[in-house]
Amino acid sequence: MSRVLLVSANTMTGPYPVYPLGMATVAAALVRQGHEVRQFDVLTEACSVPQLRQAVREHAPDVIGVSLRNLDSADSLSAEATWSMDSARAFVTALRDASSAPVVLGGPAFSLMPEAILDYLQADFGVVGEGERGVCELVEGLSRGRQPLPRIIDGRATPLAGSDIEAPLLDSALVRFYLDQSGMLNLQTKRGCPWDCTYCSYPGLEGRGYRVRDPAGVVDDLRRMQRDHAAESVFFTDSVFNDRNGHHLELAEAMLHAGIGIRWSAFFRPQGISRQDLALLKRSGLYAMEVGTDGATDATLATAHKGFSFADVLEFDRACAAEQVACAHFVIFGWPGETEASLRQGLVNLAQLKHGIVFAFSGIRVLPGTGIHAQAIHEGVVAAADSLLRPVYYSSPALDPELMNATIVKAFGDRRDRFFPPSRANERLAVLHRFGYRGLLWDRLIPAPHPGRPSRGRHDT
Numbered sequence: 001m002s003r004v005l006l007v008s009a010n011t012m013t014g015p016y017p018v019y020p021l022g023m024a025t026v027a028a029a030l031v032r033q034g035h036e037v038r039q040f041d042v043l044t045e046a047c048s049v050p051q052l053r054q055a056v057r058e059h060a061p062d063v064i065g066v067s068l069r070n071l072d073s074a075d076s077l078s079a080e081a082t083w084s085m086d087s088a089r090a091f092v093t094a095l096r097d098a099s100s101a102p103v104v105l106g107g108p109a110f111s112l113m114p115e116a117i118l119d120y121l122q123a124d125f126g127v128v129g130e131g132e133r134g135v136c137e138l139v140e141g142l143s144r145g146r147q148p149l150p151r152i153i154d155g156r157a158t159p160l161a162g163s164d165i166e167a168p169l170l171d172s173a174l175v176r177f178y179l180d181q182s183g184m185l186n187l188q189t190k191r192g193c194p195w196d197c198t199y200c201s202y203p204g205l206e207g208r209g210y211r212v213r214d215p216a217g218v219v220d221d222l223r224r225m226q227r228d229h230a231a232e233s234v235f236f237t238d239s240v241f242n243d244r245n246g247h248h249l250e251l252a253e254a255m256l257h258a259g260i261g262i263r264w265s266a267f268f269r270p271q272g273i274s275r276q277d278l279a280l281l282k283r284s285g286l287y288a289m290e291v292g293t294d295g296a297t298d299a300t301l302a303t304a305h306k307g308f309s310f311a312d313v314l315e316f317d318r319a320c321a322a323e324q325v326a327c328a329h330f331v332i333f334g335w336p337g338e339t340e341a342s343l344r345q346g347l348v349n350l351a352q353l354k355h356g357i358v359f360a361f362s363g364i365r366v367l368p369g370t371g372i373h374a375q376a377i378h379e380g381v382v383a384a385a386d387s388l389l390r391p392v393y394y395s396s397p398a399l400d401p402e403l404m405n406a407t408i409v410k411a412f413g414d415r416r417d418r419f420f421p422p423s424r425a426n427e428r429l430a431v432l433h434r435f436g437y438r439g440l441l442w443d444r445l446i447p448a449p450h451p452g453r454p455s456r457g458r459h460d461t
Contacts, residue, residue, distance in 0.1 A: 001034050002143045005061035007052065007095070008041040009088045010069040014426040016182040016441065017043060019175070021237060022107055022131060023067045024168035029132035031169060035139060039169075042091060044177040049094045056098040063139050064101050066092060066123065067131075068109035072391050076363040077405075077421040079391035084109070085120055092121045104138060106131045111205050113368055114152050116389045129155035129205065130191075132166050156204075162190060162211040167221050175229045183438025185225055186235045189218050189251055193239040195269070196305045197294065198371030199332070199364045202239040212247045215254035222260050233263040233439055240292065241266035242273055249277060252284035263287050265440055270316035270329075271308040278323040286325060288443040291316070291356070293329040296346025300335040305371065310349050321355035326443035328357040332364055333404055334395035336375050343404055347411040350418075357442050360412070360420040362405050363393035416445055 006027055008020035020041055027037045038059045045051040056064070066088070073082035095103055102124040110117050111128045118126045127134035134155040141149050165188065178185065190212040193202040225231035242248050248266075255262075265288040278286075295301035298309050313329070320327045331350065333343055350358055366376050368388055376382045376394045386392070395401050405420075412418035419425040429441040437444060 001036060002062040002139050003036045003059060004030055004038075004063045004065060004139060005056060005059050005101075006030075006037060006039050006065045006067065007091065008039070008043070008067045008069070009084070009091050010067070011042060011047050011084060011087050012070055012073065012082060013043065013181075014073070014423065015429055016184070016439075017178055018069075018182070018235075019170075019178045019184075019186050020067060020069070021168055021186050021188065022069070023065075024170055025166040026065065026067070026106070026131040026135050027171075028166040028169035029136050030139065032166075033136050033140070037169075039171045039174065041174050041177070044174055047087065049090060052091060052094050053098040056095060061099060061101045063104060063142055064095050064099065065104045065106060065131075065135055066095070066121075067107040068105060068117070069107055071109045071112065071389070072365070073423070074365045075361060075422050076365070076391070076393040076395075078423045079365070079393070083391060085117065085389065089121050092123055096122075102142060104135065106135060108201075108205055111156075112201055113387070113389060114154075116387050118152065120389060124151075125149070126152045127155065128152060130160055131155075132160065132164075133158075156207070159191070159207050159211065162213050163217075165191065165211070165213055167217065167224075170225070170229065172229065175231075179229070179231065179438075181433075181438075184233045184235050184440075185229070185231045186237045187218065187221055187225075188237050189213055189215075189241070190238050190243070190247060194244075195240065195307065196371070197292075198303070198305050198375070199294075199367070201367045201370060204369050206239065210243055210245070210247070212243075212245075215247075215251045218251055219254050219258045219260060222255070222262055223258070226260070226262060231262065233265075235440075236264060236266035238266060240269045242268050242277075244272065249280060252281050252286075255284040256280075261285065263439075265289060265443075267292060268327075269308070271312045273316060273319065275319045275322055278319055278325060282323055282325055288326040288440050289320065289328070290440075291327050291329045293331050295335065296331050296333070296349050297342050299342055300333075300338060300346065303335045303337055304332075314352055317353050317356055326356070328359060328440075328442050329353060330359050330361070332361045333408060334363040334393075334399065334401070336372075336379075336394075336396055337398065338396035338404075339398045340403065340407075343399060343407055347408065351411075356417070357445060358412075358418050359422045359425060360408055360418070361422060362401065362408070362420075363395040366392045366394050 106127040134153040192207040
């Protein structure tokens with residue numbers, strides 16, 4: 001048995017703090033293997049290095065694991081300010097000062113560019129992909145003194161089956177913090193993504209096929225959240241919640257049958273959902289949807305390989321309005337081939353979304369192995385050997401970025417349901433938080449309309 005300290009190094013709180021689910025699932029796997037585990041979240045301790053050192057002294061770990069969730073905000077206008085690797089390096093340095101235990105890196109950010117991050121943070125080992133198996137293997141090897149051990153363990157070649165995905169081991173103190181700060185916990189119902197969006201790293205991180213959990217297991221997790229932590233709201237963290245095989249509908253049926261009664265939200269693809277499906281999801285507790293719209297015209301949607309049209313987006317938006325389910329569309333401008341004409345047409349198209357929030361982004365974060373990475377190399381934006389560790393963004397050379405940004409700002413005006421840059425929303429949501437509201441919060445800015453009558457006025461915040 002080994003003593004393991006797991007550290008969530010995420011310092012980002014916008015648009016709301018997110019429970020470190022990856023750390024919790026790795027903790028569950030380690031405990032199941034008989035190891036003694038403590039979970040430490042830097043956010044709950046105000047990102048305090050002295051508190052982190054104190055946790056090391058108290059737990060006296062044999063191995064330290066550090067979870068890295070984000071490289072930056074993926075918002076070109078705030079990316080440098082939110083770049084997380086310097087704070088992560090400070091945490092690793094503090095851990096090394098306080099302990100001689102080997103430091104192991106993991107998490108989605110680490111898996112994007114493991115060699116570069118391992119070198120930059122000067123840690124000992126790293127685990128790419130799912131941590132449940134890889135971290136357990138590494139801890140076991142270290143405890144038995146096996147030599148040599150690989151510097152990086154890559155678990156992507158042998159992903160876990162859906163039935164083997166661990167239920168998270170939630171820490172009561174961390175739960176209290178996140179319920180106070182955001183009012184939500186989170187949970188996965190499946191891993192993987194079969195879609196081919198050119199900017200997205202999910203298929204590389206989790207695989208190109210869905211690995212679904214048994215709905216009964218998800219329901220059991222939700223029951224524990226309610227029983228042990230009085231959780232009232234959860235966000236399902238699947239890459240895309242609505243899958244073509246209908247697993248999401250089976251889960252909704254299972255939640256209804258079990259009488260769970262928990263409010264939930266998730267990330268959706270704006271295609272393939274009927275009003276009947278939405279009605280079922282809403283009866284099971286759905287109250288808001290974050291939507292990967294990404295493009296604002298058919299041309300940019302095709303460039304992004306989204307596989308749907310803007311007419312699909314409008315149909316989806318109308319269905320959400322009719323069923324009174326709040327939705328937020330995330331849209332990117334600056335795709336390859338984007339021009340001033342396509343930008344203006346996209347803004348006209350977005351104006352047709354009458355009942356949802358829109359968060360707009362300027363440019364696309366270039367991540368290794370993605371389609372936009374290949375495009376950026378082809379156009380000379382980056383070289384094939386470039387690290388990409390620091391934020392690099394692609395934006396169409398046919399459109400001046402300053403003109404693009406100014407045009408978006410002018411089109412959105414002072415509307416309270418349009419946000420550009422996305423960081424503007426954080427200020428508005430912080431006001432709601434100070435007034436005691438919890439949850440996604442953006443869903444409170446525009447109330448869903450009642451079918452058959454006009455939308456009500458906007459909330460003043």
